[in-house]
Amino acid sequence: MAEAAKVVKKQFNGVVYSKFSDVPSELIVSTFVGDKVIEGIVSKCQWYTERLTQEEVTAKMTLLINLLSRRERLDVLDFGGGIGQFLFSVEKYLMSANAVTWNVFDTEEMIAVAGKKAKTKDNLFFYSRLDAIQKADLVFLRQSLQVLEDPRKTLKEIVERFHPKAIFLCGVPAGLNEDYLSLVLAYGEEHKGCPCWIFNEKKLVHFVTGLGYVLADQFMENITVDLSDFPARYHLDREGKNHVKGYVFLREGMTIRI
Numbered sequence: 001m002a003e004a005a006k007v008v009k010k011q012f013n014g015v016v017y018s019k020f021s022d023v024p025s026e027l028i029v030s031t032f033v034g035d036k037v038i039e040g041i042v043s044k045c046q047w048y049t050e051r052l053t054q055e056e057v058t059a060k061m062t063l064l065i066n067l068l069s070r071r072e073r074l075d076v077l078d079f080g081g082g083i084g085q086f087l088f089s090v091e092k093y094l095m096s097a098n099a100v101t102w103n104v105f106d107t108e109e110m111i112a113v114a115g116k117k118a119k120t121k122d123n124l125f126f127y128s129r130l131d132a133i134q135k136a137d138l139v140f141l142r143q144s145l146q147v148l149e150d151p152r153k154t155l156k157e158i159v160e161r162f163h164p165k166a167i168f169l170c171g172v173p174a175g176l177n178e179d180y181l182s183l184v185l186a187y188g189e190e191h192k193g194c195p196c197w198i199f200n201e202k203k204l205v206h207f208v209t210g211l212g213y214v215l216a217d218q219f220m221e222n223i224t225v226d227l228s229d230f231p232a233r234y235h236l237d238r239e240g241k242n243h244v245k246g247y248v249f250l251r252e253g254m255t256i257r258i
């Protein structure tokens, strides 16, 4: 009997761009608010609520939030946080969940979806304008830095506006390669998707430390990106394993009082 051919779905379109405006506009689609994607996020919120094990990012965020919220209320800015899904992953491990306010910032489109789909919580708020957010002590970006048009400009704006105690970046495709941009293919699409940066790790870390932060933790996640369509120099590491990375930065001179 003939073996059924396995359809391998590519993650990227394999094209390298140097800036957002180079990506043909007809190839860009609203990847994050499609019905199937939102359905997946909503069911993940439920799964996060029920499961007992922690993934590495949740464990690290738990520790950081618990340390920072021991003596005073903590405002988290979950930048590109969708419908607030990460809060569901972390909240049950917090020593004082009531001491934490979770502010999600995302696109107008996503915030409108969150208004309909997110579970209501007393400490969960949604914003599509940064200037509407009062305070951010801990800034968290999971898999969202890379989809911003100008990630460095945004990080600088966040730091100047909020002067956060800590910045937690994770799910970041960063490595030995030079910075480049490509297109992550959207669910069910063969050519269309969303622009995504693949960073040079050294330059990214150097940029954030240059904003007045110290790199306190750096880790490799158990998630990989499929860069198999790109020549070796575009891969994150020499072996082409391409694990995404996480970084925790603390504001220079900041002490955590326990």
Ligand SMILES: C[S@@+](CC[C@H](N)C(=O)[O-])C[C@H]1O[C@@H](n2cnc3c(N)ncnc32)[C@H](O)[C@@H]1O
Pocket: 032, 079, 080, 081, 082, 083, 085, 086, 105, 106, 107, 110, 141, 142, 143, 144, 147, 148, 149
């Ligand atoms: C890959 S998803 C990650 C969602 C969430 N952080 C998580 O880890 O589950 C990227 C998120 O970034 C948001 N996003 C895209 N462009 C953005 C922008 N310019 N400003 C804020 N958020 C943006 C998307 O709407 C989406 O929620």
